[in-house]
Amino acid sequence: MMNWLKQLDPLWWPLLGINVFALSTVLIFAAIRKKNPKIPALDELDRRHHSKFLNRWFKEYWYWVTSPVEKVALKLRLSPNFFTTLGFLIAALGGVFYFYNHLGLAGWCVILGGTCDMFDGRIARLTQRSSASGAFYDSVMDRFGEMLCLMGLAAHYRETWVFWFVILGVIGSMMVSYARARGEAVGVLCQEGAMQRPERIVYLGVGSIFSPILWKFLNVLFPALRQDFLLVIVIVMIGVMTNLTAIHRTLWIYRELDKKPKTSL
Numbered sequence: 213m214m215n216w217l218k219q220l221d222p223l224w225w226p227l228l229g230i231n232v233f234a235l236s237t238v239l240i241f242a243a244i245r246k247k248n249p250k251i252p253a254l255d256e257l258d259r260r261h262h263s264k265f266l267n268r269w270f271k272e273y274w275y276w277v278t279s280p281v282e283k284v285a286l287k288l289r290l291s292p293n294f295f296t297t298l299g300f301l302i303a304a305l306g307g308v309f310y311f312y313n314h315l316g317l318a319g320w321c322v323i324l325g326g327t328c329d330m331f332d333g334r335i336a337r338l339t340q341r342s343s344a345s346g347a348f349y350d351s352v353m354d355r356f357g358e359m360l361c362l363m364g365l366a367a368h369y370r371e372t373w374v375f376w377f378v379i380l381g382v383i384g385s386m387m388v389s390y391a392r393a394r395g396e397a398v399g400v401l402c403q404e405g406a407m408q409r410p411e412r413i414v415y416l417g418v419g420s421i422f423s424p425i426l427w428k429f430l431n432v433l434f435p436a437l438r439q440d441f442l443l444v445i446v447i448v449m450i451g452v453m454t455n456l457t458a459i460h461r462t463l464w465i466y467r468e469l470d471k472k473p474k475t476s477l
Contacts, residue, residue, distance in 0.1 A: 230320065231425060241273045266411045278327055285335060292336035296350045299328030303357030307364025310420075315443060319420025322361060326413035329354055351389075354409070358385060365447070374444055377451035384454025385412060391461040400468045405457035412450055419446030 285295070306321030332350055336342040362382050369375040388408060395402040423442040430437055438444070 228425065231316075231421060237277050238273060241276055244276075245269070245272070266414055270414070271410075274327070274330075278330070282331060282334060285331060286338065290335070292332040292339075292341055292346055293349060295328045295332040295335065296346075296353050299325045299332070300353040300357040302328060304360040307361040310361070310364035310368045313368060315420045315440060316424050318361075318364070319417045319422075322413055322417035322420065325357055325361070326410070326417070351393075355386070355389060358409070358412075369447075374447055377448050380451030381412075381447065381454055384451065384456075384458050385409075387458035388454055388461065391458055391465060395461070395465040395468075398465075398469060399472070400465050402461050402465050402468075404464045405461050407450065407453035407457045412454065415446050415450060416443075419443045 302321050303325035306318045306325060309315075309318035309321060329350070332346075336346060359382065362378060362385070366375055366378040366382070369378055384407070388405060392402050419442050423440045426442055427437060427439045431439075
């Protein structure tokens with residue numbers, strides 16, 4: 213037992229503590245939610261798309277657990293662009309952690325970078341500072357951050373078959389966003405699809421966070437199990453599902469455009 217403990221990465225213990233804290237907040241929120249189903253009441257979530265891959269309950273939990281940070285940000289008068297830039301930097305740092313095989317830390321960078329993206333929009337609305345330039349900056353930096361993170365993941369797997377599924381994920385992620393942008397440009401708003409950016413963030417982040425933790429416990433029973441087994445499953449799923457989502461969006465927008473009079477374009 214002592215030899216097993218000595219072999220652990222020094223970063224494993226703080227990562228385990230963070231994960232235990234996160235799981236504890238899930239249990240606390242579940243108890244609160246069961247006692248009062250109307251908490252939290254979020255009109256914003258009513259306007260958002262929910263898929264089978266990421267349901268409303270999880271989104272409500274994350275809004276609830278991060279609400280104290282939002283309140284502090286409002287008191288400090290932090291701008292939406294501050295969180296956009298911070299989210300980009302954290303996502304890029306995640307790519308560095310992936311490259312050096314610190315999967316748990318990379319996963320938390322994915323989650324926190326995505327959370328910053330959530331903050332910038334909410335703070336912009338709450339402070340009435342929404343603008344076209346801010347929305348444009350947000351979209352561009354989101355794509356930069358996500359691509360840098362995935363590039364770090366691709367570099368990590370560059371000599372394995374997993375690399376090609378990472379590349380599929382890069383292509384699919386770009387095409388999901390591009391299909392929506394082009395659809396909006398020709399007058400069709402499309403929120404269809406199962407593997408959108410929030411789903412990608414949650415699955416990649418959670419898969420990265422729990423891969424090394426689960427492996428430490430399951431390795432005793434399954435010695436041949438690879439350390440990143442959960443992350444690999446997620447990468448394959450994202451690589452396939454993002455492209456299916458992009459194809460679905462493309463066909464959906466195409467049909468919607470066909471319904472429009474030719475002169476409207």
